[in-house]
Amino acid sequence: MKLHLKYILISTFILGSFYSCSIAKFIPEEERLYTGANLIIESDSLIKNEDRLRLELETVISPEPNSKILGMYPGLYYYFKNQKEHPGFINKWLYKKFGEQPVYQSDVSAFDVEELLLNRLENRGFFYSKAASKFEEEEQKASVAYTVNVPTPYRMETYQLDSLPPPIHQEIERLVATTPFTKGMRFDLSSMKLERLRIDTNLKSKGYYNFDDSFLLFEADTNRYDNKSFDLFLKLKKAVPKKSTVPYRIANVNIYPNYETADSITTTSIRYNEKNFIQKEVFFKPKYLDPFVRLEEGELYNPETSRNTARRLSTIGAYKFVNIQYKEIDSLATDTLGLLDANIYLSPLNKRAFMAELQVVTKSNSFTGPALALTYSNRNVFGGGELYNTTLKIGYEAQVGGEKNLGDSSLELGLKNEIIFPRVIFPIKINDDFFKYSIPKTKISVSIDYLDRTKLYTLLSGTALFGYAWDANRYVTHQINPISVSYTDLRNSSPEFEAILSENPFLKRSFEQQFISGLTYSFIYNELVDVQKTHQKYLNFTLDVAGNSISLFGKSEENGGPKTFVGLEYAQYAKADVDLRYHFNFGKEQTIAARVFAGYGLAYGNSDVVPFVKQYYAGGPYSIRAFRIRSLGPGTYNVNEDTNNTSDNYFDKTGNIRLEANLEYRFPIVSFFKGAVFADAGNIWNSKENPVFDGKDKFSSSFISELGMGAGVGLRVDIQSFVIRFDLAAPFHDPSLPKGERFNFDVSKPILNFAIGYPF
Template sequence: MVTLLNSCAVDKYIPEEKQLYTGAEVTIKKDSISDKIEDIESIKQELITVLKPEPNSTILGLRPGLHYYYVAQKEKPGFINRFLNKKIGKEPVYTSDVDLSITEDLIINRLENRGFFHSQVISDLIVDDTIKRSHATYTVKLDKPYIVETYQIDPDSFPVYNAIKSTMERSFIKKGDRFDLDRFKAERERINFELKRKGYYNFNPDFLIFESDTNQYKNKRFDLYLGFKENVPAKAKTPYKIRNITVYPNYSLTDNEKAYDTVTINNIDFVQGDLYFKPKRLAPYILFKDGQYYNPENSSNTSRRLGSIGNYRFVNIQYEEVDSLATDSLAYLDAKVYLSPLNKRALRAELQAVSKSNNFAGPALALTYTNRNLFKGGETLNISTNLGYESQIAGGSNTGLRSTQVGLKGELIFPRMLFPWNLDAKFSYSIPQTKVILSGDHLNRSELYSLISSSASFGYLWNANKYVTHEIYPVSLNYLRLGQTSDEFEQILTENPYLRRSFEQEFIAGLTYQFTYNELINPSKSGAFFASLGLDTAGNGLGLLGSGTSDNPDTVLGLEYAQYVRFEADLRYHFRFDHEKTLAFRLYGGYGLPYGNSDILPFSKQFFSGGPYSVRAFRIRSLGPGTYRPDDSDTNSYFDQSGDIKLEANAEYRFPLFSFFKGAFFADAGNVWLKNNNEALPGGQFTSSFIDELGIGVGTGLRIEIQTFVIRFDLATPIRKPYMPKGNRWDLNSGQYIFNFAIGYPF
């Protein structure tokens, strides 16, 4: 700390005849006028934004940027000082850089923009040579603001006059409003937006002008008039209709459309040579129609919908004015849609080096074949296979465990809703996609067991708007079967009947639904919220055919099926100080309720805690349930450290280091619990003292961020261990460290 304070002490560098300018303050004089202004504080904050110049920034009262600037001016500053000056150095702001009159003019101008004409500003520059500092003060005396008495439109012979008049009920300007230049600008933008939706293709808000008349009043009221500037072109006041629509489904710059055939569907001409995309499949994506007034929303929605198909690299919509048919009251546009496709087929191979928090590591190979536009209707087929080998390279008695995994997955995506009735027209923002997924997987954990699993699902995915996504699978089938098991693993199942029951539920048939609200995609939003809510149910339909219990379960096709309801909620909030500094928070909760055939959730549906995307100070599946801790001699505890209930909370501060390297400080807390008591897992049941059973860890991390790709390294240490006796759970100097390697941010 002493070194830091010395490094940031800049007083010795300030020239003798100079004073460091430390900023200014604005005071609005209290009187009968300011007391009646409801938004007086916001006015003050706005005036603060125009203060010039800006002083050198401080961090906890220190000025590191100014310090490294001074040091870099030395004859031999050194490489580190030159580097830090380049990154964070700032030139000093002195008293001589301050011009009070310029800032006074800026304040007066801003007040006039808010209706406070004839206000007064008194400024003063206070200099203290003993500490080589100076600051400015600005005292503002507000004059009574001007208030809107009436707001009306100047008559015009063009149809645009009636179009504007029809929107005035939604005007931003009302009688009694204060004169406000920003509000007037917003009113022009509102009118422009509404007129564009009514077909005024060439309209521009700059064509409008406001004029005020104060001659009719003596108490600072005025009449406000909206009209057109001089020499506004007639076509800006004329609405446009769509006349001809032409779509090029397989467009390239070398195209010669004259050589292509044209197919017309719903008054839309589809021009292509060899059939690339069936016109009847593409037509529902076009929202503007022949004879319809031009509407930019229809254009942007059409572009987004076409882009969501996944077949096209570029979507370009162009409008051509038909001058020969233009009249004083109506004009026409020809719409042309150019679609440039991606390569139809793609093959991707990935050689991965897998490292997990449970000390398993090894190579993995993934191959994915993609066929876009499989049936010439935008269908996408993905076939992927993976082969992996892992060995537990550390962990005491666990060392030497091996596993191999082979998987095959097929995914067919239809860019439309496969349903008995055509519902595509009910979705304006985006057309739902239909997904059909089939997968199979074989896992062989040496010396323990082999596991065969397969799944099939059918469902829909769509965006309701920019932030909201829905994903529902009304058909979701899973089959899970234990293969060959070792005597050691059989002993584990014998000692824990609940674990055995979780593997016996071989068949899962149900419904899953996921709702996502995501503001994090908007980088300009300083406070962004994210919510993901998931519902997973199984066995409801099958349960109507029987009345099985966990002691006497029903079966289907000879397989015992699971019955449960599972809910999870993932809430996140990111506060962005700027585009690189972020404070991120996350709350997660999950709850599973087995019933009927099931007295425990299937193993694949249970919750676990710990690992690189969870509580990073604990290895994956090593936390919980509750206060349970396996014996040190138990080499396979990670199989049963899961539960029916999960709670987690995370906080992380992310900041830039240099280039594409980012840093982070974080704190994580969480655990899992069982709904019912399990004698094999003492202390695992959820109780009212769950807060006292949270595992807590802190740490620091390094991220390598290249565009949207992130490689993450986190080093964490536990400071609270729920499995320790009460009174001994806090340990701020445990000396234990967990290293996590992962791809992507944890939340």
């Protein structure tokens, strides 16, 4: 109670500071507080896009006045309070967060602002404009009014190219013919700068290696007109070097696959596909490295091709630095053509690496525990940029909260071997030109996992994967696994677990189909990579289809039961997920993040139910954070109402339909500490009624009233994109409760979520 009263007193003090204390007594007698400026635009004709002109003019008006909130100056107040001899800890902290130094009338240089206003108007074609300023003074405050008289602007009649030396004249002439300039457009300096950049970019793509947009000069001639019209001429500045006006071709492409030793040890050059591969010994086989290099001998210099080559080489994963340098060959230059050597220096990463990762896992209903992952990596295994990884994982989990149940601890062991080829491995050769942005990677992995749930069962599972992943462009990624095989073997089932399965036929069937063979595909559109973008969008569509091809070889059992393949009952299903996200970034490190997820799994053919490992669950740090993992749903089911169910309910909390929506406001606190306020809603359902749940789990048109909803606050430690996250949440709509009692924001028993990384 004392602590609560202390916070009330502090809050009252702060609010009282805003409302009862005035800053007027702190302002020196010889000064007036500057309260801002007003811009008045007077014109003798209609100004097109006047609002945009006003915005540009207002950008040069300075200084900015002190910020106000509801007519008060909190930033100024804490500045003045901090000037005391003993300001106190709270005032120091508040000044650091909100304080502002006062801006006085004497800080305003109106004459300089007038000059800047006239400069901006002339850049926009409003020549012979006038600007004036007048201070409006009160007892302790002052503002300024700027008035600009804007005459009729100058407009373009023709756009012409002046005489230039060949061969650059012909190239620029073609570009001038496609200009965005139109007759009657207003004189605009910013548009001319954009035109220079457009021409420069196009010339660079045509081989003009030494050209620069600063060589171009615009001149406006008004002598022929009396009505504020002008002819615009484009020309080159004087003394532009001759080599800047000729294109360059690439004479030699020299590649150094192991550059760290190539510059100090005797090397040999291998000629392959019109390129020189220079290395002491074969570090990276030329036939595998060549497809990543888009530069070709005899082609014109093009910076876009150079950037594309650098990006493709960086994606191999074997190099820490990719450096492309061009060297002019002066001895072979002519009057109309220059020659370049393209030198590609590749500095490899360490061939072998070892990484240990300690994790804290929160994985099931009230379960948490440590996990240790040890990874050994070997790069460039076969001399073609291949990456081999082997990972050993050891994890232990125990139930640390909630009611104790059977299987309240588990031990997990896993071993995964993976090899990634930076190229397409396919029976039929695929032309690399089809993948212009990046070359697909072929991934092959085999893993085995052992899970021991105390007093319940032991699960031994193996997985084999063969697939491809590639970037179609900066934002789009494709991942397809045409071969995805997994096998699970349920062993050492205890009588208690057998009782769980006998009570729930759906659950039993989901464990019986041990063999899964199918295809998975993911399409990812990710704008979150552009951290400076205000509006960011993200889409992840995943399709998982199993059992179709293998059903062609399936063998029917004599008793009419499910088909088998090599003696194993196999699963047949289709599953599709859609994950949509939107981030709105504003202010200083402030973000509103939204997410919608929808998923549906359909069992058919050889299956009555989607396998347990492929079913959905809800709740937890990456889902509905007001509910523990797997504790929400399905539908309105409440295990506490089922008096006949005496077994572990952890397995019941899955379904083949999942819907979720999340909304979060993220903001900085201090240093690398970030805060969040969020709300989540969602649930899981079954498309076919499970008799164990008395129909409460079936998806229906009333699904909105069956959503689990919660809200909370979060603290994140964000150190260079490594995020440790704590989210505290409580439900305000619990679908497992009877109708009329579901809305209740119970903050007395919140759920604390611990996770690595942002939830979405």
